[in-house]
Amino acid sequence: NAGVMQNPRHLVRRRGQEARLRCSPMKGHSHVYWYRQLPEEGLKFMVYLQKENIIDESGMPKERFSAEFPKEGPSILRIQQVVRGDSAAYFCASSPGGGTEAFFGQGTRLTVV
Amino acid sequence: GDSVTQMEGPVTLSEEAFLTINCTYTATGYPSLFWYVQYPGEGLQLLLKATKADDKGSNKGFEATYRKETTSFHLEKGSVQVSDSAVYFCALRLDRGSTLGRLYFGRGTQLTVWP
Numbered sequence: 001n002a003g004v005m006q007n008p009r010h011l012v013r014r015r016g017q018e019a020r021l022r023c024s025p026m027k028g029h030s031h032v033y034w035y036r037q038l039p040e041e042g043l044k045f046m047v048y049l050q051k052e053n054i055i056d057e058s059g060m061p062k063e064r065f066s067a068e069f070p071k072e073g074p075s076i077l078r079i080q081q082v083v084r085g086d087s088a089a090y091f092c093a094s095s096p097g098g099g100t101e102a103f104f105g106q107g108t109r110l111t112v113v
Numbered sequence: 114g115d116s117v118t119q120m121e122g123p124v125t126l127s128e129e130a131f132l133t134i135n136c137t138y139t140a141t142g143y144p145s146l147f148w149y150v151q152y153p154g155e156g157l158q159l160l161l162k163a164t165k166a167d168d169k170g171s172n173k174g175f176e177a178t179y180r181k182e183t184t185s186f187h188l189e190k191g192s193v194q195v196s197d198s199a200v201y202f203c204a205l206r207l208d209r210g211s212t213l214g215r216l217y218f219g220r221g222t223q224l225t226v227w228p
Binding site: 004006031033035040041042043044045048055056091093095097098099100101102103104105106107 | 117149154155156157158159162202206208214215216217218220221
Protein backbone atom coordinates (compact mmCIF):
# COMPACT_ATOMS: atom_id res chain seq x y z
CA ASN A 1 0.00 0.00 0.00
CA ALA A 2 1.73 3.12 -1.20
CA GLY A 3 1.99 6.00 1.22
CA VAL A 4 0.74 9.53 0.74
CA MET A 5 2.21 10.82 -2.52
CA GLN A 6 2.90 14.46 -3.10
CA ASN A 7 4.22 16.00 -6.27
CA PRO A 8 6.22 17.72 -7.26
CA ARG A 9 8.79 17.39 -4.47
CA HIS A 10 10.34 20.70 -5.41
CA LEU A 11 8.68 23.57 -7.25
CA VAL A 12 10.21 26.88 -8.29
CA ARG A 13 7.94 29.69 -9.37
CA ARG A 14 8.53 33.31 -10.25
CA ARG A 15 6.55 35.97 -8.45
CA GLY A 16 3.09 36.31 -9.95
CA GLN A 17 2.89 32.75 -11.30
CA GLU A 18 0.55 30.03 -10.12
CA ALA A 19 1.64 27.03 -8.07
CA ARG A 20 -0.27 23.75 -8.09
CA LEU A 21 0.56 21.15 -5.46
CA ARG A 22 -0.86 17.66 -5.67
CA CYS A 23 -1.57 15.10 -3.00
CA SER A 24 -2.70 11.54 -3.56
CA PRO A 25 -3.91 10.06 -0.27
CA MET A 26 -3.30 6.52 0.82
CA LYS A 27 -5.67 3.95 -0.60
CA GLY A 28 -8.91 3.93 1.32
CA HIS A 29 -8.34 7.36 2.87
CA SER A 30 -11.01 9.97 2.18
CA HIS A 31 -9.80 12.72 4.54
CA VAL A 32 -7.02 15.09 3.53
CA TYR A 33 -5.27 17.83 5.51
CA TRP A 34 -2.85 20.44 4.19
CA TYR A 35 -0.19 22.05 6.38
CA ARG A 36 2.42 24.68 5.69
CA GLN A 37 5.87 24.73 7.27
CA LEU A 38 7.67 28.04 7.14
CA PRO A 39 11.43 28.07 7.73
CA GLU A 40 12.36 27.43 11.37
CA GLU A 41 8.72 26.91 12.32
CA GLY A 42 6.35 24.09 13.00
CA LEU A 43 3.56 23.02 10.72
CA LYS A 44 0.48 25.20 10.55
CA PHE A 45 -2.90 23.83 9.56
CA MET A 46 -4.35 25.19 6.35
CA VAL A 47 -7.37 23.19 5.25
CA TYR A 48 -9.25 19.94 5.88
CA LEU A 49 -11.11 18.28 3.03
CA GLN A 50 -13.16 15.20 2.39
CA LYS A 51 -14.07 14.00 -1.06
CA GLU A 52 -15.78 16.93 -2.83
CA ASN A 53 -16.15 18.90 0.41
CA ILE A 54 -14.16 21.50 2.28
CA ILE A 55 -14.71 20.82 5.97
CA ASP A 56 -12.47 23.45 7.57
CA GLU A 57 -10.50 26.11 5.73
CA SER A 58 -9.89 28.36 8.72
CA GLY A 59 -6.11 28.16 8.25
CA MET A 60 -6.11 29.24 4.63
CA PRO A 61 -5.13 32.78 3.68
CA LYS A 62 -8.23 34.59 2.47
CA GLU A 63 -6.80 35.47 -0.91
CA ARG A 64 -4.88 33.58 -3.60
CA PHE A 65 -5.12 30.17 -1.91
CA SER A 66 -7.65 27.48 -2.73
CA ALA A 67 -7.95 23.73 -2.28
CA GLU A 68 -10.04 20.96 -3.68
CA PHE A 69 -10.41 17.21 -3.34
CA PRO A 70 -12.48 15.96 -6.26
CA LYS A 71 -14.35 12.69 -6.44
CA GLU A 72 -11.64 11.33 -8.72
CA GLY A 73 -7.99 12.26 -8.62
CA PRO A 74 -5.66 13.91 -6.15
CA SER A 75 -6.26 16.80 -3.83
CA ILE A 76 -4.92 20.07 -5.22
CA LEU A 77 -3.64 23.08 -3.32
CA ARG A 78 -3.53 26.08 -5.64
CA ILE A 79 -1.68 29.30 -4.96
CA GLN A 80 -2.29 32.11 -7.42
CA GLN A 81 0.06 35.04 -8.01
CA VAL A 82 2.72 33.67 -5.69
CA VAL A 83 4.86 35.99 -3.59
CA ARG A 84 8.19 35.38 -1.86
CA GLY A 85 6.41 34.86 1.47
CA ASP A 86 4.72 31.77 0.02
CA SER A 87 8.07 29.97 -0.04
CA ALA A 88 7.66 27.06 2.34
CA ALA A 89 7.24 23.32 2.58
CA TYR A 90 3.65 22.20 2.06
CA PHE A 91 2.65 18.88 3.57
CA CYS A 92 -0.39 16.79 2.95
CA ALA A 93 -1.71 14.18 5.36
CA SER A 94 -4.48 11.66 4.85
CA SER A 95 -6.56 9.50 7.14
CA PRO A 96 -9.41 7.03 6.77
CA GLY A 97 -11.56 8.99 9.22
CA GLY A 98 -11.57 12.37 10.92
CA GLY A 99 -10.32 11.22 14.31
CA THR A 100 -7.91 8.56 13.17
CA GLU A 101 -4.16 8.62 12.63
CA ALA A 102 -3.02 10.79 9.77
CA PHE A 103 -0.13 9.79 7.51
CA PHE A 104 2.05 12.47 5.99
CA GLY A 105 3.51 12.81 2.55
CA GLN A 106 7.08 13.91 1.93
CA GLY A 107 6.02 17.44 1.15
CA THR A 108 6.41 19.91 -1.70
CA ARG A 109 9.05 22.54 -1.21
CA LEU A 110 7.96 25.71 -2.98
CA THR A 111 10.50 28.39 -3.74
CA VAL A 112 9.35 31.70 -5.14
CA VAL A 113 12.05 33.68 -6.92
CA GLY B 114 -6.50 29.07 22.12
CA ASP B 115 -5.24 25.55 21.61
CA SER B 116 -1.48 25.40 21.29
CA VAL B 117 1.72 23.48 21.91
CA THR B 118 4.95 24.87 23.33
CA GLN B 119 8.09 22.84 23.06
CA MET B 120 11.67 23.28 24.07
CA GLU B 121 13.74 25.50 21.84
CA GLY B 122 16.60 23.88 20.05
CA PRO B 123 18.97 22.97 18.78
CA VAL B 124 19.92 20.15 21.10
CA THR B 125 23.33 18.57 20.64
CA LEU B 126 24.25 15.36 22.44
CA SER B 127 26.89 12.69 22.36
CA GLU B 128 25.91 9.16 21.47
CA GLU B 129 24.43 7.22 24.43
CA ALA B 130 23.47 10.42 26.28
CA PHE B 131 20.04 10.87 27.87
CA LEU B 132 17.52 12.95 25.95
CA THR B 133 14.64 15.07 27.19
CA ILE B 134 12.62 17.40 24.99
CA ASN B 135 9.98 19.32 26.91
CA CYS B 136 6.49 19.85 25.59
CA THR B 137 3.53 21.55 27.23
CA TYR B 138 0.12 22.23 25.83
CA THR B 139 -2.95 24.40 26.20
CA ALA B 140 -6.24 22.93 25.14
CA THR B 141 -9.92 23.01 25.90
CA GLY B 142 -11.17 19.52 26.39
CA TYR B 143 -9.13 16.35 26.30
CA PRO B 144 -6.64 16.23 23.47
CA SER B 145 -4.67 13.33 22.11
CA LEU B 146 -0.93 14.00 22.16
CA PHE B 147 1.73 13.04 19.65
CA TRP B 148 5.41 13.18 18.89
CA TYR B 149 6.41 13.27 15.23
CA VAL B 150 9.92 12.99 13.81
CA GLN B 151 11.16 14.60 10.59
CA TYR B 152 14.38 13.39 9.03
CA PRO B 153 16.20 15.72 6.61
CA GLY B 154 14.24 16.24 3.40
CA GLU B 155 11.45 13.94 4.51
CA GLY B 156 7.88 14.22 5.72
CA LEU B 157 6.70 13.66 9.24
CA GLN B 158 6.53 10.22 10.76
CA LEU B 159 4.52 9.42 13.84
CA LEU B 160 6.90 8.44 16.63
CA LEU B 161 4.47 7.82 19.49
CA LYS B 162 1.13 8.93 20.87
CA ALA B 163 -1.06 8.95 23.96
CA THR B 164 -4.79 9.46 23.96
CA LYS B 165 -5.66 9.99 27.62
CA ALA B 166 -4.18 11.13 30.90
CA ASP B 167 -1.43 8.92 32.38
CA ASP B 168 -1.02 6.98 29.13
CA LYS B 169 2.58 6.35 28.14
CA GLY B 170 3.48 6.23 24.48
CA SER B 171 6.65 4.42 23.48
CA ASN B 172 8.50 3.47 20.31
CA LYS B 173 12.12 2.85 19.29
CA GLY B 174 13.33 3.53 22.84
CA PHE B 175 11.50 6.86 23.05
CA GLU B 176 8.85 7.44 25.70
CA ALA B 177 6.43 10.18 26.68
CA THR B 178 3.77 10.26 29.40
CA TYR B 179 0.55 12.26 29.14
CA ARG B 180 0.49 14.40 32.30
CA LYS B 181 -2.82 16.20 32.65
CA GLU B 182 -1.91 17.89 35.94
CA THR B 183 1.10 19.61 34.37
CA THR B 184 -0.32 19.68 30.81
CA SER B 185 2.89 18.12 29.57
CA PHE B 186 4.10 15.39 27.23
CA HIS B 187 7.88 15.38 27.50
CA LEU B 188 9.86 13.13 25.16
CA GLU B 189 12.66 11.01 26.66
CA LYS B 190 15.19 8.47 25.51
CA GLY B 191 17.74 6.83 27.72
CA SER B 192 20.52 6.43 25.17
CA VAL B 193 20.46 8.32 21.89
CA GLN B 194 22.11 7.19 18.67
CA VAL B 195 23.51 9.13 15.73
CA SER B 196 20.56 7.90 13.69
CA ASP B 197 18.18 9.77 16.04
CA SER B 198 19.38 13.08 14.61
CA ALA B 199 16.24 14.77 13.27
CA VAL B 200 13.65 17.41 14.09
CA TYR B 201 11.06 16.39 16.68
CA PHE B 202 7.58 17.91 16.81
CA CYS B 203 5.11 17.73 19.63
CA ALA B 204 1.47 17.96 18.56
CA LEU B 205 -2.04 17.75 19.90
CA ARG B 206 -5.30 16.79 18.30
CA LEU B 207 -8.76 17.83 19.40
CA ASP B 208 -11.39 15.59 17.95
CA ARG B 209 -14.43 17.79 17.97
CA GLY B 210 -16.59 19.34 15.33
CA SER B 211 -14.90 20.80 12.32
CA THR B 212 -11.45 20.49 13.93
CA LEU B 213 -11.73 16.71 13.83
CA GLY B 214 -8.33 15.27 13.05
CA ARG B 215 -6.62 18.65 12.91
CA LEU B 216 -3.14 18.69 14.48
CA TYR B 217 -1.60 21.63 16.34
CA PHE B 218 2.19 21.52 16.23
CA GLY B 219 4.98 22.95 18.30
CA ARG B 220 7.85 24.73 16.54
CA GLY B 221 10.04 21.64 16.49
CA THR B 222 13.33 20.80 18.20
CA GLN B 223 16.40 19.98 16.14
CA LEU B 224 18.40 17.13 17.68
CA THR B 225 21.96 16.39 16.58
CA VAL B 226 23.77 13.38 18.01
CA TRP B 227 27.56 13.11 17.63
CA PRO B 228 29.42 9.81 17.66
